[in-house]
Amino acid sequence: MQSSFSPGALLRRPEAGAFLGLLxxxxxxxxxxxxxxxxxxxMASWMNVASNLGVIAIPVGLLMIAGELDISxxxxxxxxxxxxxxxxxxxxxPIWFGIAVALTFGVLIGLINGYMVIRTAVPSLIVTLxxxxxxxxxxxxxxxxxxxxxxxxxxTEGVAKTIFGDFLFNGQVQxxxxxxxxxxxxxxxxxxxxxxxNWIFAMGGDKVSARNAGIxxxxxxxxxxxxxxxxAAFVGLCQAILYNSAQVAGGQSFIFNAIISVVVGGVxxxxxxxxxxxxxxxxxxFAIVNQGIYYTDFDRNWSSLIIGILLLVAxxxxxxxxKMALSYAPxxxxxx
Amino acid sequence: MSQxxxxxxxxxxxxxxxxxxxDINLDVRAGEVLCLLGDNGAGKSTVxxxxxxxxxxxxxxxxxxGKPVVFANPREAADHGIATVHQFGGTFPLMSVGRSFFVGxxxxxxxxxxxxxxxxxxNDTAVKAVQSFGITRIDDGDRLVGGLSGGERQALAxxxxxxxxxxxxxxxxxxxxxxxxxxxxxxxxxxxxxxxxLGVIFITHQVMHAMAVGDHxxxxxxxxxxxxxxxxxxxxxxxxxxxxGGEQMVELEAGIENHxxxxxxxxxxxxxxx
Numbered sequence: 001m002q003s004s005f006s007p008g009a010l011l012r013r014p015e016a017g018a019f020l021g022l023l024x025x026x027x028x029x030x031x032x033x034x035x036x037x038x039x040x041x042x043m044a045s046w047m048n049v050a051s052n053l054g055v056i057a058i059p060v061g062l063l064m065i066a067g068e069l070d071i072s073x074x075x076x077x078x079x080x081x082x083x084x085x086x087x088x089x090x091x092x093x094p095i096w097f098g099i100a101v102a103l104t105f106g107v108l109i110g111l112i113n114g115y116m117v118i119r120t121a122v123p124s125l126i127v128t129l130x131x132x133x134x135x136x137x138x139x140x141x142x143x144x145x146x147x148x149x150x151x152x153x154x155x156t157e158g159v160a161k162t163i164f165g166d167f168l169f170n171g172q173v174q175x176x177x178x179x180x181x182x183x184x185x186x187x188x189x190x191x192x193x194x195x196x197x198n199w200i201f202a203m204g205g206d207k208v209s210a211r212n213a214g215i216x217x218x219x220x221x222x223x224x225x226x227x228x229x230x231x232a233a234f235v236g237l238c239q240a241i242l243y244n245s246a247q248v249a250g251g252q253s254f255i256f257n258a259i260i261s262v263v264v265g266g267v268x269x270x271x272x273x274x275x276x277x278x279x280x281x282x283x284x285x286f287a288i289v290n291q292g293i294y295y296t297d298f299d300r301n302w303s304s305l306i307i308g309i310l311l312l313v314a315x316x317x318x319x320x321x322x323k324m325a326l327s328y329a330p331x332x333x334x335x336x
Numbered sequence: 337m338s339q340x341x342x343x344x345x346x347x348x349x350x351x352x353x354x355x356x357x358x359d360i361n362l363d364v365r366a367g368e369v370l371c372l373l374g375d376n377g378a379g380k381s382t383v384x385x386x387x388x389x390x391x392x393x394x395x396x397x398x399x400x401x402g403k404p405v406v407f408a409n410p411r412e413a414a415d416h417g418i419a420t421v422h423q424f425g426g427t428f429p430l431m432s433v434g435r436s437f438f439v440g441x442x443x444x445x446x447x448x449x450x451x452x453x454x455x456x457x458x459n460d461t462a463v464k465a466v467q468s469f470g471i472t473r474i475d476d477g478d479r480l481v482g483g484l485s486g487g488e489r490q491a492l493a494x495x496x497x498x499x500x501x502x503x504x505x506x507x508x509x510x511x512x513x514x515x516x517x518x519x520x521x522x523x524x525x526x527x528x529x530x531x532x533x534l535g536v537i538f539i540t541h542q543v544m545h546a547m548a549v550g551d552h553x554x555x556x557x558x559x560x561x562x563x564x565x566x567x568x569x570x571x572x573x574x575x576x577x578x579x580x581g582g583e584q585m586v587e588l589e590a591g592i593e594n595h596x597x598x599x600x601x602x603x604x605x606x607x608x609x610x
Contacts, residue, residue, distance in 0.1 A: 189450065193452040193453055194451065195444055195453050197453070198431075198439060198442050198453060201428065201430070201435070202428055202439045202440070205430055205431055210428075211410070212410045212411075213439045214411050214440040272429070272431070273430040325480055326430075326480050326482045326483045
């Protein structure tokens with residue numbers, strides 16, 4: 001068995017497009033903005049954006065690889081933030097209790113999403129669109145009912161602050177960056193090295209065959225929905241602890257930003273193809289475009305244009321690379 | 337004659353008020369190819385779903401090695417050694433040959449404290465298994481399944497079933513979507529499976545393909561077995577007529593021939609030249 005590291009072999013990998021996209025934006029912003037965004041202060045700004053997004057984008061990407069979609073993460077971020085703020089801020093209960101309650105709600109909404117998707121034939125886009133609005137309604141309704149306000153303060157001290165919502169390295173880098181790197185490493189192992197990753201790809205490739213091959217597709221689907229909504233709740237509660245307050249709104253941007261990161265990262269929208277490293281690169285690429293614009297002379301408003309073009313180019317490139325991967329056959333030496 | 341591996345006795349299946357199968361009796365023996373013929377809607381798919389554990393019969397008995405069995409789900413049927421290969425191979429286009437071969441049964445090895453997927457073992461085993469069926473073009477387990485030809489995908493799926501200990505192989509229209517050469521490939525693989533002592537159920541509506549490999553034939557019409565015969569007992573024309581539901585096909589063909597002979601079809605080229 002050969003293990004070739006030729007350029008061709010690299011291009012056939014799911015993360016090829018993401019890697020080239022990252023190079024392209026690095027060059028683009030290197031030319032127009034100088035290299036300030038690669039210096040510590042600049043790096044911190046896009047790493048912070050990437051870390052919050054990345055923790056959500058990876059489980060969303062896994063669902064897409066498995067042929068599902070979860071847009072309710074957009075409501076789970078404020079839900080997680082508001083839960084911890086109401087429990088530990090408004091009611092002044094211990095912060096660990098607030099964190100546990102927020103994460104429990106994350107698991108619960110994930111179970112509801114997953115259960116509805118496997119029990120009904122309704123596409124997960126519609127199911128999670130429903131929970132997106134329902135959870136937004138719960139957050140707004142309950143918060144106003146309980147606190148008579150749409151913004152709740154939360155003061156955290158001690159270990160919980162250090163672990164979940166503090167700044168590192170001269171107060172620039174959010175502790176979330178460390179979570180993001182650790183979680184990404186865990187996902188890489190889970191998806192690419194354990195046997196469970198194979199199941200996720202098989203489910204996205206052909207759900208019926210996967211089930212017939214003995215894969216517990218329903219349990220895996222529920223698990224993935226629980227991962228995505230709990231991750232979103234986790235990001236929300238960390239933001240509340242970091243900024244010492246929670247708002248009922250916000251979080252919707254995570255829906256599209258996560259999907260863009262995942263697709264730029266080389267995940268096939270219809271499932272069955274993608275990689276964690278790809279999503280990781282896709283998230284960084286998105287964050288650099290999102291933040292790098294501040295380091296150029298361009299108006300901030302142009303960043304959406306760049307992201308839109310980036311997305312389209314990435315999808316086209318990924319299609320090409322996938323075709324290359326499909327048509328690839330090792331050249332045989334000698335006759336037939 | 338050896339005892340049947342799998343047999344259906346007086347099987348009926350209805351979905352609500354609709355009777356789909358009536359009184360089906362079939363035997364699958366080791367080292368034999370049973371061809372299940374029938375037109376679209378004759379009930380072939382329902383028979384497959386009963387055998388592979390997707391549905392349960394409404395009445396009647398399914399037996400393996402003479403003992404009655406009931407499959408609660410496809411997994412149980414698979415555990416009894418019944419493997420179903422669908423038209424497109426039932427494999428995953430964007431997965432590698434090695435990974436799709438071992439889907440659901442991934443080999444693992446310990447690396448330090450971690451139990452990881454053993455890619456090399458999976459690839460080597462998959463390539464060897466497919467090559468033993470005569471498909472030597474597959475020699476890299478990292479290739480994506482979607483890059484294989486239709487026949488190669490069937491070979492991969494059949495090799496997979498055999499590797500995991502299948503005793504009965506159900507092939508659902510394996511040649512329907514294939515060209516002549518690819519179909520011949522698949523028929524050779526069916527022969528190889530038979531040679532290895534598997535009972536094969538070959539579902540098709542292509543009589544030529546059935547006659548090329550079949551030992552035993554059953555024709556389904558509107559959910560009942562209209563004919564059950566062995567190799568050499570009927571001609572291709574007789575089987576085609578049976579599948580079409582009686583005499584119509586012969587009459588139709590005769591009608592077309594008369595029509596053509598009378599010159600009402602295409603104009604005679606000789607006349608046209610003048």
